Amino acid sequence: MRRMVRRIAAVVGLLLCGAGLLYANEPAAPVPAAEIPAPVVSTGDTAWVLLSTAMVMLMTPGLAFFYGGLVRKKNVLSILMQCLIVLCLISIQWVTFGYSLSFGPDIRGVIGDLSWSFLKTVGGDPNPDYAGTIPHQVFMMFQMMFAVITPALILGAFAERMKFSAFCIFMLLWATLVYDPVAHWVWGVGGFLRRHGALDFAGGTVVHVNAGIAALICALVLGRRLGYERNISPPHNLPVAVLGAALLWFGWFGFNAGSALAANGLAGNAFVTTHVAAATAGLSWAVLDWIFNGRSTMLGVITGSVAGLVAITPGAGFVTAPAAMAIGLGSTVICFFFVAYVKPKLGYDDSLDAFGVHGIGGIWGAIATGIWATKSVNSAGADGLLYGNPAQLGIQAVAVLVTLVYSGVASIILLKLVDWLVGLRVNEREERIGLDLTQHRESGYTIID
Amino acid sequence: MRRMVRRIAAVVGLLLCGAGLLYANEPAAPVPAAEIPAPVVSTGDTAWVLLSTAMVMLMTPGLAFFYGGLVRKKNVLSILMQCLIVLCLISIQWVTFGYSLSFGPDIRGVIGDLSWSFLKTVGGDPNPDYAGTIPHQVFMMFQMMFAVITPALILGAFAERMKFSAFCIFMLLWATLVYDPVAHWVWGVGGFLRRHGALDFAGGTVVHVNAGIAALICALVLGRRLGYERNISPPHNLPVAVLGAALLWFGWFGFNAGSALAANGLAGNAFVTTHVAAATAGLSWAVLDWIFNGRSTMLGVITGSVAGLVAITPGAGFVTAPAAMAIGLGSTVICFFFVAYVKPKLGYDDSLDAFGVHGIGGIWGAIATGIWATKSVNSAGADGLLYGNPAQLGIQAVAVLVTLVYSGVASIILLKLVDWLVGLRVNEREERIGLDLTQHRESGYTIID
Amino acid sequence: MRRMVRRIAAVVGLLLCGAGLLYANEPAAPVPAAEIPAPVVSTGDTAWVLLSTAMVMLMTPGLAFFYGGLVRKKNVLSILMQCLIVLCLISIQWVTFGYSLSFGPDIRGVIGDLSWSFLKTVGGDPNPDYAGTIPHQVFMMFQMMFAVITPALILGAFAERMKFSAFCIFMLLWATLVYDPVAHWVWGVGGFLRRHGALDFAGGTVVHVNAGIAALICALVLGRRLGYERNISPPHNLPVAVLGAALLWFGWFGFNAGSALAANGLAGNAFVTTHVAAATAGLSWAVLDWIFNGRSTMLGVITGSVAGLVAITPGAGFVTAPAAMAIGLGSTVICFFFVAYVKPKLGYDDSLDAFGVHGIGGIWGAIATGIWATKSVNSAGADGLLYGNPAQLGIQAVAVLVTLVYSGVASIILLKLVDWLVGLRVNEREERIGLDLTQHRESGYTIID
Amino acid sequence: MKYVIAIIQPDRLDEVLDRLSAKEIHLVTVTNVVGRGRQKGIAEVYRSHTEAGSLLKKIKLEIAVNDSFLEATIDAILSGARTGNVGDGKIFVLDLPQCIRIRTGESGSEAIG
Amino acid sequence: MKYVIAIIQPDRLDEVLDRLSAKEIHLVTVTNVVGRGRQKGIAEVYRSHTEAGSLLKKIKLEIAVNDSFLEATIDAILSGARTGNVGDGKIFVLDLPQCIRIRTGESGSEAIG
């Protein structure tokens, strides 16, 4: 009992500590709020954001199929289940208190207060702080889908070996103690990274860097799968992974172009850059595969496309189409070499390369935004290195660093906590039989039928 | 020959009888039409409803995959085929005369006349009776998708054993003689349940209760599958069922939020309640599964989500987000116990729980709307029990009852008629071999390839 | 070396020749530009076209699944890969120079110049020449998806036997030298077929006739698969093909109704006709299958639906819903008999009936538009045969013919060129083993796992 | 010892397994197979192209038994699998000189059960 | 009676079945298998990680025949399955002491055909 209390105290202390440190980074002068249009609901903008929300919702099942097709048959349901449970669980968390923590009235730049819990005051009228032409509820919903998919991204790292109970607890804690504050810092009114001037159009830092580093920590803390890496079968169903990638790509239009929060030229720009980056990255991976492995592979193309989508996320509304090509190409080159050469050297088992794609790609994207951003695309943004403002690169780097450190440290703590509570990893017998049967008492497919 | 005439006469008589009885329920005073905005097409609203229509269209294939993944390999195509044929058949029925029956100029509160057949006068201008800001054609299309999916829902009940010819005839008759009138009663201008004040935002009664009770009748009339319940294999491909559930969830945003017929705060509210109910219900089923079966299951989560989506359908635009949680939770609790404990006792074989989920969930949803509805969400609606208007509960119950009785009785009659015409059920040999080969001369998958 | 130069010279000559000949068809008097609304971005229209773009994007993966489910297991990835590579490759081609070739400032009615390469001047403001109420970038994106899917359609013809390297080169050349000019002729400002008055609402000629004839040429030039037709297995996974068809149908709403480039009554009309034609054609194929093969088949229904969608494409915004039924019915009757009786007689191996469905269906659709078009649906269109303007039929026929001849001849030349460069077809051993392993070093599914 | 191989109709599997259990024969290995036999298959049709359809889905059982159990095994299979229709399948009995249990290394007739 | 087991290349199946039919050998059971042999497989690559790829897809045929049909069976398989490349597979012939037709209960050599 005393041991428990001690541990909890330690955890809380550490978290506060971390928060304090980060808080110290905050720049002194508050940035004045942008001028806001009169809060009248526009049907066109609302239609677009509603739809974007639905599209981003579909990304979580999309991710489930992308990841699910890549694991072994005996674990396919465990992946689908984890994704869908995250969808259910975090949606409820968001409505109950998560949204308020992230976007509610600011407490010292670090976190929102709880005054918007259960969507109190979040209704049909626009909240001009966030989006002046769509109902506040719709903005809340759109943001919910980001809060859902971010933790889901992590699960690629510990696929095929985490206990389902541990998974549920970890996800809830992580969403609350990591995602919600980081989202507040970057996007919340008063958040310290927002005031700091960091550009993150659709969540490069909040979503991908954040999830990516947590994924790396998970892979390290949980350890490798049995038999890794010799006796791990290849993807059990690549067409399903392709389906997942297609749904991700489709949904990403909502993710990035929807982040304009209006159906205007900016949304159009984000739409174009998103697609161009994905296409360039997919094609580049095919070329690298051809050069280094003798053949272009399907898995390579979808991996590349996802890497490109990740990398363009923070800059989608700040860069031009040719810059998107450069960003897409860069993401593939970096991720390809990381996954092919660096990761095997390091020896950790990030089952589905959640860090290799989302972490590395996300860092590249945040930095690249600091290089190619231009006010000619988005006057509310900033110029980057190539447009005469090298400082932006530094700002971007700080945002990445803060996220890496906070998310990394917090993830370790949370994992240790969960391990101590219920144990993180299934036992060897369960891992051999597979998670579908042992964690869910189901099989993905019938054998004799 | 004489026998045939006699039977047909009997059938027609019964139908007329039934209609007469129900008509008697009609309240005396006609309700004045609501004020209607000037009929100018809004591009935003039109964009939203067009899209919602496309999303609801996708639900029918979604249902095909949801159901198709749950049956045995040898019957997977029969499910997909039935869903797609319904999509083709009822779309044509709708354009030719179905829409006119449901929404055309009212005949004594019971049915529309045929003056809108072949979309006569249904053009690009809004029809302010139904939707003042979108082309009438678009409203017609949106409603078509409801007319399509409702009969498709039924087929879960008689999966793996109905003759394809019987299926086609039954579906056409049911859509015409059951769906079209019920839709008219509840949604048509002049429909008696509409005038009665029943709340049904997006089709809880018209779609789910209606299809659910028909499903129960089908299961009873067709009898159990061979070998039920010991020798029925588990779902042959659960990932496909999950894909179906994901498409259903995605499409349901169009179904419910699209039913606002505009891209406004009401659509936003329906979107939020829809998602929240689905998430709560999915999670609750996982918890119940954990408690009662030792593990959370994938099938449980998707079943729960669908139950939640069903239950929120009638109230989506009338209740708040916290109420949606309560409704979602309730739907899972009720459906879980019904499917797990009541159904096995009753012993009928509703193959895919079309009644257990859509019927039971739909009834709960209609009642729950009478409990949690509030004018603060939708001034065009009504207050429910918890907002000081217990009468609404009664009104809801009457609408459910009328639907149960009419749809139940009519379904029995139609089934008997079709049985007499071509026979309802495949023979034993065909059932053993499977419907794919015997009804469609195809196999879902190759074995040696 | 000299041989090479000679060949290239010959090719270029031929191409120029072909272009010259076609150019001669051009009518003398330039048509005055239609009155254009003031270029203000409409959020509703923009939302609708953004979304339509996303939906059309999804059609390429949809096509991948449609085709992928129909081939043998050992080739499934090759199909998915080809579709996704086209998506990546042509998107980049389009942004770099393709869009400019198709829609850029006209050069003598034949082709656009390169002044819009890298999207120069293609920004957030509308281009009233093409769409006055949406950002020019959005129009460009929407058109991109057409440029992507058109070449992808062709690949059904040479499935299971083309070298991947040859595929990539051929696709790039075909998109540039066939698709881009043809798109310019029909849709580009100044294009000679556009001035000629040919009606092609959403790409019947540019997309389907164009791809269809190229497919036929490919099937002829590459020759039959080993063991055709006795030893070719049936579709390895029909449910996947159904998924593909469902995504195609869904996306086609964007394809056709999105081509209105606004969320208005015209979009509504195109939406209705699209759906009605697909439903009628799907159902008709089922009936023909029943009559001629004893059973309605799933593959038949999806083939029919796609044929109906193809056929309605050119007329979607010019004909009424009843006419759409006639067009859908006609497409099925024609395609059914062609695929069932004519094709086997001719003996070429169009693996997945790309010509039989897209070519034949597309020709029918273009002709049918000349029959049923009416200004009462679209005042910017023209009347057809049944509305007293038989000349339109001739205009349509000319557009089809020009496309058939140009695309056919150019495709032969390009194929010969590619054959000479890298060889078109895999060797026999590779064909036996399958393209997945030999072209991509991957397998779609694990066997032992 | 004998090695019994039986090819049966797919939907008779549960019945056969029950009958075997009833005779205390619990150990069985089951495989998906397709077979060509007297039974006429249903010719499949794809876009009006008719496939031969001669290979039908069957289930193969393999059961290693001591000689004394052979008759019971055959009886159980016959009673569970017979429907009287063409396509019911065959039982093949092979000699089995040696049998080893992997877990323990035991061999011969005590390993078999 | 003999129990013939043949492992062949997947794409030779149709040919072998035809040759068997030509010799009046209609009854066959077919299974999907994978095999490791002399034939070098194509090493698969997933995200630049190379898989051994030693197991290749093969088809297994099982044919129970009367002794007098043995040679015809072997000939038919050899002629249908041989491509001359490594990986063509093997034929194994086992003794089959007993055979029973499930539908009729007949046994021995009249049951086999």
Added chain:
Amino acid sequence: MKYVIAIIQPDRLDEVLDRLSAKEIHLVTVTNVVGRGRQKGIAEVYRSHTEAGSLLKKIKLEIAVNDSFLEATIDAILSGARTGNVGDGKIFVLDLPQCIRIRTGESGSEAIG
């Protein structure tokens, strides 16, 4: 010659193949099977309906060897497949009178390897 049939746990396949290679036994045919044995399966639950779950996924190996290799084969399988838990499976050894290599037509013990 002997025809060795082994039923093993699915996740022991790689290990067994390695051990066989180490003893120069390269030729193997592998099949997916399900087996009922002493091992209790995990009962699956679908919408609260519990399935028996008695058939568990196993792998079947078939290896034809010359008599002199029999012991090495058995040893390799035993050492690679044994985990000591119920469900490890069985090895069955049948006599193999005849073996033919399809590619060359060679037969007997030179055909086997």
